[in-house]
Amino acid sequence: MIITLTTDFGLSDPFVGIMKGVILGIAPNVQIVDLTHEVRSYDIIEAAFLLNSSYRYFPEGTIHVVVVDPGVGSSRRALAASVHRQSFVAPDNGVLSLIFPPERTEIGPPVYDITNRSLFKEPVSHTFHGRDVFAPVAAHLARGTPIDSVGSRIIDYIKRPVPRPRVAGENRLVGTVLRIDKFGNVITNLRPDDLKQNFVIRVAGSDIHRLCGTFADAQPGELFAIEGSTGFIELALNQGSAAGRFNIELGAEIEVETGQSNN
Amino acid sequence: MIITLTTDFGLSDPFVGIMKGVILGIAPNVQIVDLTHEVRSYDIIEAAFLLNSSYRYFPEGTIHVVVVDPGVGSSRRALAASVHRQSFVAPDNGVLSLIFPPERTEIGPPVYDITNRSLFKEPVSHTFHGRDVFAPVAAHLARGTPIDSVGSRIIDYIKRPVPRPRVAGENRLVGTVLRIDKFGNVITNLRPDDLKQNFVIRVAGSDIHRLCGTFADAQPGELFAIEGSTGFIELALNQGSAAGRFNIELGAEIEVETGQSNN
Amino acid sequence: MIITLTTDFGLSDPFVGIMKGVILGIAPNVQIVDLTHEVRSYDIIEAAFLLNSSYRYFPEGTIHVVVVDPGVGSSRRALAASVHRQSFVAPDNGVLSLIFPPERTEIGPPVYDITNRSLFKEPVSHTFHGRDVFAPVAAHLARGTPIDSVGSRIIDYIKRPVPRPRVAGENRLVGTVLRIDKFGNVITNLRPDDLKQNFVIRVAGSDIHRLCGTFADAQPGELFAIEGSTGFIELALNQGSAAGRFNIELGAEIEVETGQSNN
Numbered sequence: 001m002i003i004t005l006t007t008d009f010g011l012s013d014p015f016v017g018i019m020k021g022v023i024l025g026i027a028p029n030v031q032i033v034d035l036t037h038e039v040r041s042y043d044i045i046e047a048a049f050l051l052n053s054s055y056r057y058f059p060e061g062t063i064h065v066v067v068v069d070p071g072v073g074s075s076r077r078a079l080a081a082s083v084h085r086q087s088f089v090a091p092d093n094g095v096l097s098l099i100f101p102p103e104r105t106e107i108g109p110p111v112y113d114i115t116n117r118s119l120f121k122e123p124v125s126h127t128f129h130g131r132d133v134f135a136p137v138a139a140h141l142a143r144g145t146p147i148d149s150v151g152s153r154i155i156d157y158i159k160r161p162v163p164r165p166r167v168a169g170e171n172r173l174v175g176t177v178l179r180i181d182k183f184g185n186v187i188t189n190l191r192p193d194d195l196k197q198n199f200v201i202r203v204a205g206s207d208i209h210r211l212c213g214t215f216a217d218a219q220p221g222e223l224f225a226i227e228g229s230t231g232f233i234e235l236a237l238n239q240g241s242a243a244g245r246f247n248i249e250l251g252a253e254i255e256v257e258t259g260q261s262n263n
Numbered sequence: 264m265i266i267t268l269t270t271d272f273g274l275s276d277p278f279v280g281i282m283k284g285v286i287l288g289i290a291p292n293v294q295i296v297d298l299t300h301e302v303r304s305y306d307i308i309e310a311a312f313l314l315n316s317s318y319r320y321f322p323e324g325t326i327h328v329v330v331v332d333p334g335v336g337s338s339r340r341a342l343a344a345s346v347h348r349q350s351f352v353a354p355d356n357g358v359l360s361l362i363f364p365p366e367r368t369e370i371g372p373p374v375y376d377i378t379n380r381s382l383f384k385e386p387v388s389h390t391f392h393g394r395d396v397f398a399p400v401a402a403h404l405a406r407g408t409p410i411d412s413v414g415s416r417i418i419d420y421i422k423r424p425v426p427r428p429r430v431a432g433e434n435r436l437v438g439t440v441l442r443i444d445k446f447g448n449v450i451t452n453l454r455p456d457d458l459k460q461n462f463v464i465r466v467a468g469s470d471i472h473r474l475c476g477t478f479a480d481a482q483p484g485e486l487f488a489i490e491g492s493t494g495f496i497e498l499a500l501n502q503g504s505a506a507g508r509f510n511i512e513l514g515a516e517i518e519v520e521t522g523q524s525n526n
Numbered sequence: 527m528i529i530t531l532t533t534d535f536g537l538s539d540p541f542v543g544i545m546k547g548v549i550l551g552i553a554p555n556v557q558i559v560d561l562t563h564e565v566r567s568y569d570i571i572e573a574a575f576l577l578n579s580s581y582r583y584f585p586e587g588t589i590h591v592v593v594v595d596p597g598v599g600s601s602r603r604a605l606a607a608s609v610h611r612q613s614f615v616a617p618d619n620g621v622l623s624l625i626f627p628p629e630r631t632e633i634g635p636p637v638y639d640i641t642n643r644s645l646f647k648e649p650v651s652h653t654f655h656g657r658d659v660f661a662p663v664a665a666h667l668a669r670g671t672p673i674d675s676v677g678s679r680i681i682d683y684i685k686r687p688v689p690r691p692r693v694a695g696e697n698r699l700v701g702t703v704l705r706i707d708k709f710g711n712v713i714t715n716l717r718p719d720d721l722k723q724n725f726v727i728r729v730a731g732s733d734i735h736r737l738c739g740t741f742a743d744a745q746p747g748e749l750f751a752i753e754g755s756t757g758f759i760e761l762a763l764n765q766g767s768a769a770g771r772f773n774i775e776l777g778a779e780i781e782v783e784t785g786q787s788n789n
Contacts, residue, residue, distance in 0.1 A: 002547075002550055004547070006540075010445035011300070011537070012301035012444075013444045014298045014313050017267065017297055017298035018298075018320045021296065021317070021320040021322070021325070024265055024294060024322065025320070031550060032296075033546045034543055035543035036538060036539065036540050036543060037537070038537060041445070042502055050540050054540040054543055054544050057551070059554075062547070070478070070479075073476065074477060074478075076479075126477040126478075126489075127477065127491060127492050128492035131320065131492065181538075181539045182535060182538055213599065214652040215598060215599055215600075215652075216599050216600030216602075226653065227652075229651050229653050229654035229657065239568055271708075274564060275707075276576075277561045277576050277580040280561035281561075283559045284530075284580070284583040284584035287557060287559070295559075304708070333742075334742050335741060336739065336740025336741055336742050336743075337743075389753075390753075394583065394755065
């Protein structure tokens with residue numbers, strides 16, 4: 001059984017190690033995998049995006065714990081959900097938005113409000129539910145506790161809109177920078193289908209005309225678009241940092257014009 | 264069986280991975296958990312504080328290895344200790360100060376001077392005892408080697424004083440910044456009991472009057488005090504970095520006045 | 527069974543976690559160890575050096591995966607090699623240069639061109655072979671797939687020259703900085719034998735005359751040479767950063783004069 005951890009805790013503090021101690025005290029045989037602990041502090045949308053990029057590469061039955069939790073200690077609920085044949089344990093703040101189906105229906109996925117304190121590590125602090133709530137609940141699930149024993153099923157869990165490209169004219173689309181990876185590749189919310197024939201991407205004073213199949217197709221120093229490993233369009237610079245070249249940041253706008261004939 | 268690792272090695276070099284290779288070569292079935300490898304280089308007090316914040320969340324029998332070791336290669340001793348139903352393996356330089364009982368007694372905890380070279384990885388280098396001494400000794404303990412076979416029991420292990428708040432007048436106390444976490448929360452050496460009625464904390468030109476139960480109790484942008492997850496008072500800024508706001512560093516002094524009546 | 531991972535992916539993105547998900551989906555019982563994910567982006571020589579410093583500390587049968595892969599998606603081959611009673615899975619770009627024997631012979635080590643797509647995670651992307659090729663192939667090897675079933679044996683794998691000290695006169699040798707570790711120790715490509723009697727190392731305007739056995743032998747603030755844990759000469763500053771003191775970078779030259787009589 002695998003438990004993954006995604007947090008904004010960083011690795012300098014012992015928060016992540018402590019969560020692992022709690023998990024292994026309850027479920028000694030789980031394999032714990034770090035997705036990342038470098039989510040920007042309190043950035044719920046980034047965590048939602050990272051989780052959505054990753055969960056599908058884990059086997060059935062994996063339990064994903066996400067702790068990006070600006071509301072810790074308040075009355076925000078804690079959720080356990082069973083979706084895509086995997087389980088998800090997280091605060092009810094939108095961090096699972098991309099895991100839930102797009103439409104909210106009466107039937108919906110099985111999502112539970114975690115209230116069964118017998119699964120918690122007592123006393124529960126007001127500041128570290130990763131340790132006191134999310135880690136122990138995930139460990140109990142890994143040991144076989146049925147998910148519906150964590151609390152009542154609910155349908156009004158929080159879903160946040162994730163920025164989608166906006167149509168800004170007949171041949172114009174405005175996308176957004178979702179993320180910049182370690183190599184400086186600029187991950188956008190555009191999909192390959194958004195780049196029709198003769199597109200031009202305008203970003204920070206530069207124009208990009210080319211969609212490459214691989215990084216190696218581009219010339220050294222060439223800016224180009226590529227379908228990244230998560231299915232989104234990325235703006236890249238062969239063996240260099242596109243983000244550094246554009247001086248671009250998260251949330252920046254990217255303009256796409258398509259169907260250009262000659263220039 | 265769990266072995267935890269706490270070092271100042273960082274994660275850019277392969278030092279930590281190498282220690283894990285040595286451990287798994289001896290004890291293939293242990294679970295290895297990283298507490299943190301971002302202790303400030305050579306900072307024995309920080310390591311002592313982090314270990315003390317963390318060990319209690321691990322199950323009985325866990326073996327904690329701490330390698331913050333400015334004296335590596337010198338005649339400083341290596342220790343194995345059995346305290347709190349867990350084991351600790353570390354250089355004898357004070358890094359276990361907070362693990363040992365406050366008073367040094369004749370009976371004391373079982374602490375051993377590691378000298379049994381049959382447990383080492385030979386040849387022992389002069390520069391990397393994490394690999395050649397601490398990792399293999401911990402792995403042998405995990406496999407069942409009795410702790411008293413590592414060497415002679417000793418009582419003169421090194422304990423370093425950890426800074427405690429100092430009384431500076433009838434209603435004045437001077438505390439210290441122990442640590443700043445990833446979120447910019449300023450962890451002090453004050454305890455909730457030190458903040459009596461009508462306290463004011465003066466720090467870097469700001470006054471803090473309020474002790475909140477949770478982060479979410481505070482107004483956005485408000486500076487406040489809170490009992491952190493390790494039981495110390497932390498100075499925090501709701502969804503912001505208190506350390507950034509104060510421009511404060513490790514070791515800085517924090518003044519507390521209590522029993523203030525009106526202003 | 528152990529699989530180690532060495533990449534230039536960093537830990538902010540979920541790339542490493544995703545590789546682990548793929549591995550554990552195929553081989554649920556392996557132990558995965560991170561060597562480092564902080565190789566400088568695209569730096570094949572650094573990865574070769576780090577791997578060579580580390581693999582020997584792992585038990586027989588360990589599988590080492592290295593993904594520093596500027597040519598991902600191009601026609602560069604993928605390799606699986608059986609050397610030193612361990613296995614190595616990596617792109618064919620020189621990253622295994624230091625693992626292969628120095629002389630290329632007809633017999634050579636068993637090195638295979640990975641082409642058996644039944645071992646891949648389909649569909650194979652053009653941008654993330656760590657996930658789609660290297661992780662699943664390593665996992666299949668861990669489960670017992672014979673290494674010669676990955677593809678044809680080859681002998682024309684890529685080997686890159688690693689910089690060796692250059693003789694620059696009867697008593698002069700010019701070495702290079704291979705790496706700077708977290709403590710600021712400057713790891714050179716010099717060996718202890720290169721420092722004969724009465725040597726002087728000239729680097730960035732400073733002279734070093736002393737080879738210490740341990741860090742603790744040096745005076746506080748003294749610059750000295752020491753045989754590091756990987757067998758190379760390192761330039762160090764007792765409890766300080768030699769790299770910071772010299773303001774030196776990777777690839778910088780270091781001059782050694784030996785057999786100096788009096789000054």
